[in-house]
Amino acid sequence: MSLQKVVTDDLEAMLNALPPRALEPLRHHPSLHDLLEIILDLGRPVEARFPGADAMLSPIEVSQQDIDYVVSRIGAFGDDNRAGIERTLHRISAIRNRQERIVGLTCRVGRAVYGTIRIIQDLIESGKSVLLLGRPGVGKTTMLREVARVLADDFKKRVIIVDTSNEIAGDGDIPHPAIGHARRMQVRTPTMQHAVMIEAVENHMPEVIIIDEIGTELEALAARTIAERGVQLVATAHGNTLNNLIMNPTLSDLVGGVQTVTLSDEEAKRRGTQKTILERKAPPTFNMLVEIQDWERVTVHPDVGEAVDAILRGQHPSGEVRWLDENAEVRKEEAPIATEERQVRRFPFKEGKVMRVYPFGVSRERLESAARELHTPIEIINDLDGANLVLTSKKYFRSKTKKVKDAEAAGIPIYVLRSNTLQQMKQFLHSIFPREKEDAVKSALREAEDAITQIESGESTIDLSPQSAYIRRLQHLLAEEHSLSSRSLGKEPDRHVTIFKDDSRF
Secondary structure, three states: OOOOOEEEOOHHHHHHOOOHHHHHHHHOOOOHHHOOEEEEEEOOEEEEEEOOEEEEEEEEEEOHHHHHHHHOOOOOOOOOOEEEOEOOOOEEEEEEOOOOOEEEEEEEOOOEEEOOOHHHHHHHHOOOOEEEEOOOOOOHHHHHHHHHHHHHHHOOOOEEEEEOOOOOOOEOOOOOHHHOOOEEEEOOOHHHHHHHHHHHHHHOOOOEEEEEEEOOHHHHHHHHHHHHOOOEEEEEEOOOOHHHHHHOOOOHHHHOOEEEEEOOHHHHHHHOOOOEEEEEOOOOOOOEEEEEEEOOEEEEEOOHHHHHHHHHOOOOOOOEEEEEOOOOOEEEEEOOOOOHHHHHHHOOOOOOOOEEEEEEOOOHHHHHHHHHHHOOOEEEOOOOOOOOEEEEEHHHHHOOOHHHHHHHHHOOOEEEEOOOOHHHHHHHHHHHOHHHHHHHHHHHHHHHHHHHHHHHOOOOEEEOOOOOHHHHHHHHHHHHHOOOEEEEEOOOOOOEEEEEOOHHHO
């Protein structure tokens, strides 16, 4: 017996919104009920997309009248250029020209699939917060929708859905029946999602909050605030794996964040590690994390804190692979140890190896300069193919350009810079090359010690080399230990510490 999934797609509502000349050939298509999307681009034939194949529905080019025909039969477009069809889960996304006129439409069929969360139902029922990761189209939103229904209807919990693009509960003011008795809060513009998250917990006393696509620092901070108030969170986030999330400075707080710690000689010896190590900064916002491979196979990290700690120590995190067998039974086994190829992908640098970095939307010249200055073994490549890591900016990551989506789909780690500066490039290289990071800290502290010796021998003031804020703080502490004064001068990336003897202290 195979798992019985009930699928509802309101396909007729989508078909009725299409231009008549595209409708007739589509109705007779043998794969109609597997339809994924309809593409209407001005001046091109209408195209239908099915799993593994595309089909041209009509050789006649799409006209402006065709596009206007569809727009007049759907809901209004929001700031994210997405619209829907009332009381369905269909999504229509617009492409506009420079004058803001719509010149292209992607009409995606939305389906409610009942029976998708059996594989992780025990996690959802635990009352703990769960984060879902996976490539686009793998079913994260579909799973969220059923989570809402099961918790609201079967477990009688107060569930609030923060529905930014109306993808979970559909278009219109009346939510789709697929969410059961869960309540839905719409978001006027995507930039306000974090505010609606906080409003939901403050105004409506939910026991569970469900969020699709946490993607900004403000949303990550709002999620932490909600979790600290004892509300169960079930959400999705940008990224395919836990490793992607740890390397993403914008969202790493969801799993506790990462900080650099310098150990004493004794502690480093006791641990058998270098003196400068990476550690988790805080308790994770989400207790559990699920990496979705496909509809019937996932990897579960039941304790996110322990998994992050293991990864930062260079160890294989404990995890559990789950899948549905031919009898619809949930099978479980310990996640296998990663192969050498996967280890390279998780920790892009291995001694003696060169890491291939694809810079997208950031300065290649600054990255080359930073790599030369720090003597880091990277190869800067011109295409995504063959890349071990993608380096991009907040702007490009948040806008979800095709290159970013392709990297996520391929499972290539993405590192997001806070700003496109030389100093940020250096910090990026320090963060992925622990040995070089330790050498840089040691070198900076040796420089500070030499300066202290010179001042104690009679020099009045010594300017140190520019360093990151973290290293400057260590230099200040070292000066204070020797009863000397110090201050930071200059602007990034040239900000540096000056050490001097302040006679007024004695």
